[in-house]
Amino acid sequence: MIRSLILAFALVATFTLGLGSKAEAAVWTEVNQWSPTWEARFAEWVRSSWQVDFFSRPVLPNGQSNPYAGLRLDCADTVYSMRLIFAYENRLPFVIQDPTASGKTLSNKMSRWDGQSETSRVRNFLVFMFQTVSTRSLPNDTYPVAVNRDAIHSGSLILTVAKNHHSWTIKEILSIGVPHLVYNSTVGASSGSGLQQRQSWPNPEWVFEENFTAAGNAGFRYWRPTEYLNQPVWKTPGYSEEQYKIPLGKWVRTVQSKLALRQETDTQMMTRMLNTTCEDLTGRVTAVNDGLNYLKKNPKCMDYATYDTYSTPNRDQRAFDDFVALRRAYREILAANGGNQLSAEMKAQLGKIYPMIQSSIAAETQNMAPQGITSASLCTTEYLPGKRMDVAEFKRRLSAGLISNNPHDEGSYRWGDLRGPSQRAKSCQSWDSWTPDLNQN
Secondary structure: OHHHHHHHHHHHHHHHHHHHHHHOOOOOOOOOOOOHHHHHHHHHHHHHHOOOOOOOOOEOOOOOEOOOOOOOOOHHHHHHHHHHHHHHHOOOOOEEEOOOOOOOEEEOOOOOOOOOOHHHHHHHHHHHHHHHOOOOOHHHHEEEOOOOOOOOOOOOEEEOOHHHOOEEEEEEEOOOOOEEEEEOOOOOOOOOOOOEEEEOOOOHHHHOOOOOOHHHOOEEEEEOOHHHOOOOHHHOOOOOOHHHHOOHHHHHHHHHHHHOOOOOOHHHHHHHHHHHHHHHHHHHHHHHHHHHHHHHHOOOOOOHHHHHHHOOHHHHHHHHHHHHHHHHHHHHHHHHHOOOOOOHHHHHHHHHHOOOOOOOHHHHHHHOOOOOOOOOOOOOEEEEOOEEEOHHHHHHHHHOOOOOOOOOOOHHHHOOOOOOOOHHHHHOOOOOOOOOOOOOO
């Protein structure tokens, strides 16, 4: 009898220990540790696998269900997910500073999702991260790097100053020295799971706005090793302030030349930059529609957080900057060789966008007539039901201040069919209004 009781207690103890072990289960168990070899594999994975449909495709290329399908990410979520998912899929540690507790960390060792399948634990860990991290936390987990292809590569990121709260993952540095960026913007109530991409430079004057120093935390950055978290950032191996020593007005040209393996032709450059302006237009349609859908269901004045989610000042600023950059590049080509390397079709498209290319931006904006759809139209897009515009008309309205970034405005105001502000926008508090700076060449 005593022997039976002892055996029974032993079984209960064993079962209890088993439950305890399960109760303390990590999100995933580490098998490998980060090393230069794993960092190289991470870079290759980002280059080959980090696609805009990473979270929107229901099925993976191998035919299996996508475990990340349906997740919705903002810009910082996108950056952290890139590192987290690779760590999970290769059983590496994922550790970041805890933004809510000084000196603490968050990692894959968290055990709050007990009893769930591994896929569910990872999804819940991602959602937890989305609710916890932001562009404010990124400086704690990354460090500024030198300007060369060994330090800036697939898996790196670009961060703006805190004022502009935006970030991009670097899918690849193209052979011409230009970054292929994958990113997302603020997530709204009905946003999809698709990411965005561009092969162009963000405007450095916006990236580093009012703080072109290492203390501003903007620019190219990479992930800190775990042992350098909660340490002064300058202690991190590879820390460099080189990018802040380049004159801001020459920043893009200098950085691109340092990263380039070959020179970009005029046609390649114009094609790339024109594609970016097209993405600015088509991407804005999705963002504005998200705000309009919210407005239909919630016609009252928005609080700051909701307004920030559905307003588009940063997006509109980036689009305007892209038009300015394209204009400057085209002027330089015309001055150098008259554009003789460009096709007649491309010249017609550029001529429609910039009908007074030799004038100032302010003068061109003042005198540019509405641009209808013609054979020279680029990226004709339906922006509201039954209404279409091309890149040239988008540029005209954006430069003229007709485009509204205020989510209290209806669609006709958001797209410049009517000049705002609307009555609702006048009666509700607004933040972060944006207007184009026409005092540029």
